[in-house]
Amino acid sequence: MDKIYEDFIKTFHRENLMIENQTQTFMDFFPNISKDSSTYNENEISITKLKNGKFFISNGASKGFFLERNTDIEIISAVSEEYRKLQKSVGKVTDLFGFTNRYFENIIELFPNDKDSIGLGDFTAEFLGRTNNERIIGEINIDNLFTIAYEANGNRIVLNKNNCIYIYGHDLATHHYQKINGIPDNTFYTIPQINSLNDFVEAFWKDFFTK
Numbered sequence: 001m002d003k004i005y006e007d008f009i010k011t012f013h014r015e016n017l018m019i020e021n022q023t024q025t026f027m028d029f030f031p032n033i034s035k036d037s038s039t040y041n042e043n044e045i046s047i048t049k050l051k052n053g054k055f056f057i058s059n060g061a062s063k064g065f066f067l068e069r070n071t072d073i074e075i076i077s078a079v080s081e082e083y084r085k086l087q088k089s090v091g092k093v094t095d096l097f098g099f100t101n102r103y104f105e106n107i108i109e110l111f112p113n114d115k116d117s118i119g120l121g122d123f124t125a126e127f128l129g130r131t132n133n134e135r136i137i138g139e140i141n142i143d144n145l146f147t148i149a150y151e152a153n154g155n156r157i158v159l160n161k162n163n164c165i166y167i168y169g170h171d172l173a174t175h176h177y178q179k180i181n182g183i184p185d186n187t188f189y190t191i192p193q194i195n196s197l198n199d200f201v202e203a204f205w206k207d208f209f210t211k
Helices: 005-009 035-040 079-088 122-132 197-209
Strands: 016-027 044-050 053-060 064-068 094-098 106-109 144-153 156-160 165-168 188-189
Touching: 035 197, 079 197, 165 197
Parallel strands: none
Antiparallel strands: 016 044, 044 053, 053 064, 064 094, 094 106, 106 144, 144 156, 156 165, 165 188
């Protein structure tokens, strides 16, 4: 039994499980995953299905996450077609365990599909207060953004319809990120080496499969 599953089972009683610690290949469990992730097709993952319909996915060693599969993304228009396909193929990820990439270790939800993820949500007023009520600053239009990841400190990783990635860092320690010229501090930043949705997804799976 892998270490991350041992840690999981200590806090989640077996009576809540339907299928426990079953090994499958990445391709078998995610048959509709993008070809950009095909590098991992033959990699084995450990699958535990919970009675609430969610899954616990482990890399068989030290990393894992909860997964909720769904198709409700169809009702949301504020996303790119590439993100729509990704979300339907993977599902909503929560509670990442053991991730070591600094850009994932603080994430609590990934690849959401709900209307609350459109735009900046509760941070809209804060952003407008820093931009004199301008909703478009530089190349960023807050009405064309969708949050694809939430951090525990409230920061949001957002995607526009051109699949460009930004982080909205309302309390950001900016040494991890890159300032954008003309954009107010403590709003939008870029993430080094993660400029697009494809970059983000590749970085996620690379971290997950690195043991």
